[in-house]
Amino acid sequence: MIEKNAKSVKSLPAGRDITGGMNRRTRPATLRFYKEQLLRVLVHIQEHLDEPLALEALARLACLSPYHFHRVFSGMTGETLAGHIRRLRLERAAWRLKLCSSPVVEIAFQAGYETHESFTRAFHAAFGVAPARFRRRKGARAMIKASSGVHYRDRKHPRSFRAAQMKGKPMNVSIKHMKPMRVAFMRHVGPYDQVGKTWERLMMVLGKEGWLGGGCQCLGLCHDDPAVTPPDKIRYDACVTVDAAFRAAGDIGVQVVPGGDYAVMTHFGPYDNLGASYEKLLGQWVPRSGRRLRATPSFEIYLNSPDSTEPQDLVTDIYAPLEPD
Amino acid sequence: MNTKLDLYKVHKTEYVMPRQPALVHIKPAQYLAIEGRGAPGEARFQECIGALYAMSFTIKMTHKFAGKQDYTVCKLEGRYFGDLAAAPKKEWKWKLLIRTPDFIGEKEMAAAAATLLKRKKPAEVKEVKLETIDEGDCVQMLHVGPYDKEHETIALMQHFAEGRGLKLAGPHHEIYLSDPRRVPAERLRTILRQPVERI
Numbered sequence: 001m002i003e004k005n006a007k008s009v010k011s012l013p014a015g016r017d018i019t020g021g022m023n024r025r026t027r028p029a030t031l032r033f034y035k036e037q038l039l040r041v042l043v044h045i046q047e048h049l050d051e052p053l054a055l056e057a058l059a060r061l062a063c064l065s066p067y068h069f070h071r072v073f074s075g076m077t078g079e080t081l082a083g084h085i086r087r088l089r090l091e092r093a094a095w096r097l098k099l100c101s102s103p104v105v106e107i108a109f110q111a112g113y114e115t116h117e118s119f120t121r122a123f124h125a126a127f128g129v130a131p132a133r134f135r136r137r138k139g140a141r142a143m144i145k146a147s148s149g150v151h152y153r154d155r156k157h158p159r160s161f162r163a164a165q166m167k168g169k170p171m172n173v174s175i176k177h178m179k180p181m182r183v184a185f186m187r188h189v190g191p192y193d194q195v196g197k198t199w200e201r202l203m204m205v206l207g208k209e210g211w212l213g214g215g216c217q218c219l220g221l222c223h224d225d226p227a228v229t230p231p232d233k234i235r236y237d238a239c240v241t242v243d244a245a246f247r248a249a250g251d252i253g254v255q256v257v258p259g260g261d262y263a264v265m266t267h268f269g270p271y272d273n274l275g276a277s278y279e280k281l282l283g284q285w286v287p288r289s290g291r292r293l294r295a296t297p298s299f300e301i302y303l304n305s306p307d308s309t310e311p312q313d314l315v316t317d318i319y320a321p322l323e324p325d
Numbered sequence: 326m327n328t329k330l331d332l333y334k335v336h337k338t339e340y341v342m343p344r345q346p347a348l349v350h351i352k353p354a355q356y357l358a359i360e361g362r363g364a365p366g367e368a369r370f371q372e373c374i375g376a377l378y379a380m381s382f383t384i385k386m387t388h389k390f391a392g393k394q395d396y397t398v399c400k401l402e403g404r405y406f407g408d409l410a411a412a413p414k415k416e417w418k419w420k421l422l423i424r425t426p427d428f429i430g431e432k433e434m435a436a437a438a439a440t441l442l443k444r445k446k447p448a449e450v451k452e453v454k455l456e457t458i459d460e461g462d463c464v465q466m467l468h469v470g471p472y473d474k475e476h477e478t479i480a481l482m483q484h485f486a487e488g489r490g491l492k493l494a495g496p497h498h499e500i501y502l503s504d505p506r507r508v509p510a511e512r513l514r515t516i517l518r519q520p521v522e523r524i
Contacts, residue, residue, distance in 0.1 A: 207386020210440035213379020214447055245444070266507060304504055308331075308397050315507045 034287035035163055037062040038076055042084075042150055043157045049089055050110070055081060055228055065295035068282055068320070070225045072293070075283010078147040078164040080227060086112075087144050090126050091152035093119070094142035097135040099154065104131045166284045173265045173285050175322065180259040183219060183239035184211065184252050191231040193272065195220070196306070198238045205252060206240055216241045219257065220300045227275055239299075258296050262319040263289065267300075270311040274300065274318070281320050294321040330396035332424050340500070342467035342516050346485035351518070353459040355429070356402070356422040357381055359452050364414035365403070365472070366505075373421050374401060376449035381423045383437040388429070399424040404458075404496040410476065420496075422458075431455060460498065464491070465518045468499075471510035475499075478517055486521050495520035
């Protein structure tokens with residue numbers, strides 16, 4: 001964000017770098033590990049479709065930290081957790097329309113809809129036909145298209161699913177070993193697209209005190225996933241690397257971003273597409289890399305300033321923490 | 326609350342980026358400047374960039390904190406002196422620049438340098454100077470690609486100038502729109518500017 005000469009992080013020797021050629025070097029053992037973890041979650045969801053299904057509990061079930069769970073889930077299955085649950089509840093409703101004679105309104109209620117109308121709308125959007133007509137129609141299939149191939153089955157559970165393939169341009173990911181970074185930070189609680197104000201204040205206060213310069217870097221540390229946490233509850237730390245002389249004061253705190261291995265991918269373009277890049281890195285690249293995610297937050301390093309850069313020219317590195325090899 | 330001042334937008338006729346050479350007129354402009362010698366990208370060059378940005382941000386943020394006019398820190402620019410084609414890169418003389426509003430003066434410069442030195446930030450900040458440059462009539466064009474291929478664009482600019490009874494005069498000026506650390510060389514965008522005079 002600030003400097004052209006920002007100190008670049010130390011890369012591991014080229015031999016350990018698994019940039020490019022991912023498909024050839026996919027490590028089946030970890031992909032299997034991640035698939036098994038997620039399968040457990042998918043089975044649990046089907047068994048508990050009438051329950052609230054909290055993200056934290058599902059993350060625990062998958063042995064993944066809540067930091068990463070949702071990105072891995074959506075990156076691997078191709079749909080958000082909420083989208084997946086909603087789809088399965090609709091598929092179950094379709095089964096019930098066919099198999100039992102309960103009134104539509106009751107089935108709507110079982111599927112989590114409060115009114116007949118909202119159920120009909122959602123059902124029509126998914127199956128292209130209203131519930132009552134679906135019930136009458138012969139041979140109507142209770143399935144909504146899903147790339148994972150996981151569908152609701154009466155009293156049967158999924159035994160496998162198709163993990164989303166890495167599509168499009170090959171992902172350019174490298175593994176970097178990072179030293180712990182001491183950062184001055186200011187916390188923003190609220191919608192992700194409003195972190196700009198926090199950044200402005202942090203940069204102003206640090207800048208006037210002479211802390212910007214000499215290779216400092218700007219990091220964003222998101223403690224919640226904007227895809228699942230309500231906007232007003234998202235916790236985001238705007239961070240600038242500082243040396244040991246910096247002392248916390250006022251609304252600016254100090255923390256240490258853990259060192260260790262990170263999978264790093266560069267995101268080009270506007271910040272509002274960052275979520276998709278996180279999903280690709282955590283949900284598609286990592287499971288095929290032979291490495292496992294570590295239970296500390298991911299972060300992003302901003303390489304240019306949104307102040308003087310057009311959105312399409314913004315460059316951001318995304319860092320996903322890995323367990324030691 | 327004042328709106329943020331963006332000098333590149335205020336002076337947008339000076340930052341045109343045509344894919345063919347064009348004549349532009351550049352009014353006198355104030356810059357933060359630091360000069361050196363050696364190949365671009367070498368340690369000294371990078372340290373100077375660091376010092377220039379450190380000064381730019383410290384001055385800007387101090388100004389903003391005091392509740393005065395906020396402004397955008399402009400992009401990095403560079404001027405290169407002498408015959409670049411003849412001299413080896415390691416002997417190139419250059420001056421790195423960041424355009425800065427006129428309301429920034431020596432007082433702000435001195436205060437920022439003192440603040441940075443107190444934080445043990447690079448000693449080069451002492452070498453950053455305020456400078457007004459008056460380029461007048463120039464030929465300007467967008468160069469897309471590696472810096473090493475700029476001579477092709479410059480040849481087009483020269484041909485264009487000669488066709489209008491002008492010759493290239495004064496130091497070659499470039500405005501870096503892309504970040505060479507991340508953008509692949511073939512996609513780097515740089516505005517090339519060359520002051521001209523009548524033959």
